[in-house]
Amino acid sequence: MTVSAETTPYPLLPLLGRGLAAGGLAGLASGLFSLLLAEPLMDRAIRLEERRAAAHEHGGAHGHAAEAEELFTRGTQHFGLVVTAVVVGLAVGVFFALAHALVHRADHARRPWERAVALAGAGFLALSLLPALRYPANPPGVGDGGTVQERQALWVAALVIGVLGMVLAWQLSVRMGRHGFGAPARQLAAAGAIVGTLAALFLLPDNPDPVPVPAPLLWDFRVLSLASHALLWGALGATFGLLSLRRRTEGAP
Known part of the structure; x- marks a missing residue:
């Protein structure tokens, strides 16, 4: 019996595999971007917060110095940033694959590149850009x-x-x-x-x-934060689309 393209079940497991691969790579790219460009700004913001805390301590808020001690070194925090970005990328990749399956369940094999890039753009708009326009990211300690x-x-x-x-x-x-x-x-x-x-x-x-942070530092931090989100979604859509194109070329679902 011949099964039409409209009734063919969506190949969910291969799709989830592509989502995990694309999400992990996108998370790694976003994490390295933040480590190299955003973390120096975060270090400056942390130093500003430390100076404010020291000023409060000298002004009578004695006893907060111990609370301000770092539980982890900055090197450990930098490593944790990249690991966290990869984990977030994997999770976003899974949800991306499920959303792709839901939106394109009737004809999943058509235009894989265009659809992946369009869905990534919609995700960036809905989950990153629009919320950030209302509540922009702030440096740590704010x-x-x-x-x-x-x-x-x-x-x-x-x-x-x-x-x-x-x-x-x-x-x-x-x-x-x-x-x-x-x-x-x-x-x-x-x-x-x-x-x-x-x-x-x-x-x-x-x-x-x-937000008691100098305007140039605040602006740079917010722009880089949004850029890391754009990189995450862009790399996710591009990688997912390329993997889908490769599977279609190989004749796989």
């Missing part, structure tokens, strides 16, 4: 310990809004395509959904903590 839960809740809310906005943009494009709308109309509708998502993000409360 923020009151008493507001950690509030800041985490705001960040999670921003992620959820970003994902929902991207799903809305995708659904608008798909449904309008089914009703015969051309590419310009679908793209404008998707862009409108993204703009609406950004507006919804700015309805969230502001960051509750001041």
Whole structure:
């Protein structure tokens, strides 16, 4: 019996393997990027925080010096940064593969490169760029310990809004395509959904903590942080797409 392409089961295990391989490589690239470019800025921010803590101690907050001691050396922290980036990349790669299977379950073999790159771009937009426009990254040591839960809740809310906005943009494009709308109309509708998502993000409360960091250092840190996210998603999409193209060339699902 012949099975049509529309009813062929999605090859999930090979897809997850490609997601893990692409995610691990992307995480390694992102981690090395952060180690070489962002970590010097973090070291400067840590020195600034240490000076602020020393000033508080001399001003009467005696006893905090022991609490400020590092549990791990900076070398250990640098190694942990790269390891953490790889682990995060692996996790993102798995979710990327599952999202790819969900979005393209009906015709998974078509245009593997274009689809992988497009999905990576959507992931960067929903999970990195849009939330970062509302709540930009801050160097270590910035923020009151008493507001950690509030800041985490705001960040999670921003992620959820970003994902929902991207799903809305995708659904608008798909449904309008089914009703015969051309590419310009679908793209404008998707862009409108993204703009609406950004507006919804700015309805969230502001960051509750001041950022006592020099403006040039803060700007450089935020730009490099966003660039590391862009590298992660770009390397993930490109590697996943190339692996998918290779499997299709070999005749594998």
